[in-house]
Amino acid sequence: MSLEPAKTKTPxxxxxxxxxxxxxxxxxxxTLLRAGVVLSFCVVLAGMAMTFxxxxxxxxxxxxxxxxxxFPHSVADVLRGVMDLRGQSVILLGIAILIATPVLRxxxxxxxxMYQRDRTYxxxxxxxxxxxxASFALGKVEG
Amino acid sequence: xxxxxxxxxxxxxxxxxxxxxxxxxLGGGVIxxxxxxxWMKIDIRYAVGASIVSVIATSSGAAAAYxxxxxxxxxxxxxxxxATSAGALTGAFLAGIIAVRWIYIIFGAVLGYSAIVMFxxxxxxxxxxxxxxPFADRLRLHSSFHxxxxxxxxxxxxxxxxxxxxxxxxxxxxxxxxxxGSGALKVPAMDLLMRLPIKVSTATSNFMIGVTAAASAGVYxxxxxxxxxxxxxxxxxxLIGATVGSKMLQKIQSNWIRVLxxxxxxWVSAQMLFKGIHG
Numbered sequence: 001m002s003l004e005p006a007k008t009k010t011p012x013x014x015x016x017x018x019x020x021x022x023x024x025x026x027x028x029x030x031t032l033l034r035a036g037v038v039l040s041f042c043v044v045l046a047g048m049a050m051t052f053x054x055x056x057x058x059x060x061x062x063x064x065x066x067x068x069x070x071f072p073h074s075v076a077d078v079l080r081g082v083m084d085l086r087g088q089s090v091i092l093l094g095i096a097i098l099i100a101t102p103v104l105r106x107x108x109x110x111x112x113x114m115y116q117r118d119r120t121y122x123x124x125x126x127x128x129x130x131x132x133x134a135s136f137a138l139g140k141v142e143g
Numbered sequence: 144x145x146x147x148x149x150x151x152x153x154x155x156x157x158x159x160x161x162x163x164x165x166x167x168x169l170g171g172g173v174i175x176x177x178x179x180x181x182w183m184k185i186d187i188r189y190a191v192g193a194s195i196v197s198v199i200a201t202s203s204g205a206a207a208a209y210x211x212x213x214x215x216x217x218x219x220x221x222x223x224x225x226a227t228s229a230g231a232l233t234g235a236f237l238a239g240i241i242a243v244r245w246i247y248i249i250f251g252a253v254l255g256y257s258a259i260v261m262f263x264x265x266x267x268x269x270x271x272x273x274x275x276x277p278f279a280d281r282l283r284l285h286s287s288f289h290x291x292x293x294x295x296x297x298x299x300x301x302x303x304x305x306x307x308x309x310x311x312x313x314x315x316x317x318x319x320x321x322x323x324g325s326g327a328l329k330v331p332a333m334d335l336l337m338r339l340p341i342k343v344s345t346a347t348s349n350f351m352i353g354v355t356a357a358a359s360a361g362v363y364x365x366x367x368x369x370x371x372x373x374x375x376x377x378x379x380x381x382l383i384g385a386t387v388g389s390k391m392l393q394k395i396q397s398n399w400i401r402v403l404x405x406x407x408x409x410w411v412s413a414q415m416l417f418k419g420i421h422g
Binding site: 026027029030031033034036037040041044045047048051052058059060061062063064065067069071073074087088091092094095096098099100101102103105106109120121124125127128131132134135136138 | 144145146147148149150183184185196199200202203204206207208210211213217218221222224225228229231232235282353354356357358359360361362364365366367369370371372374375376378379382
């Protein structure tokens, strides 16, 4: 892989247009992150409210030491719990959205750099995504 | 203490962790883990699960603002993420082979030393004169951001990219092995080696730690280490804290960020040395 050579001198208008594209991309990534964060926040908050409303004993007799520790941790179980409107499953759905956000951010960045016609950074970002997915797959095997 | 009581206290502690973590480019795990284990007597397994979630919350919560304000240098972040994620993979392989105790002692010392060097640099205004780095030119890493505390645009050039890349690989290995300290190593590397302004260093580190944490968080999630009772107040508290912190970073003077970072760095260094010595 050869790195893209430094840009030769271009007319200012073209440079300004390139900068404009960079700002557009920054805006897209920033909006994506904000959407992921707001969605996750709302879902977790709703899950918390449901948990405490469904179980009045949680605000009275139950402590961290006597809490139920059997909570779902596979995607299928979480989704089934959400269908049954179980508070803890809704919380975990919100957390899953939060975990997915940075991964999605890397994925979107690849397209963003393509749009900027920045081949070097398309390659760089793709390598990051591959490494990310590899470590996730690896951990799953080990776990 | 009822579950509701626990939820409220953890929420407040997470708020603080979110503010500090987002301003300093650390995940907030440095606060969350000791808080949960020492104070709340939570099993380390669930504390680490909550901490990894807090790292993502800090990173994504603050990055939305930092990217828009161009505090984050996205090119530097993307390029260095290759090194950190490759390092994290290596670290996972080395986990069973290397005596973790010595890693704690070595990096506790490294962080302590970095803290001193960073503290000494505090009164040298961020100088634009850096060693030329053709590699940084080719990757077009140089950039600028608007510093609200100064009231003007700050232009900066990036230096020693290759060395910084190597340091990030090491940082990735350490975080893969120990599960902590990735931000604490990234910020000094960007500040001292690559000569990024301190605010850009913390914002860029903040951007990067979310990606590495997301990879491990998937594993923790499936393993059942992410307890909804603990993670819910942590996530909500940290997200609000990080949003507040990202607004504060722009307004606070760079030297204050530096001093605050050095204090937290010494605290992390002490924690690591303690763990290394006491096993």
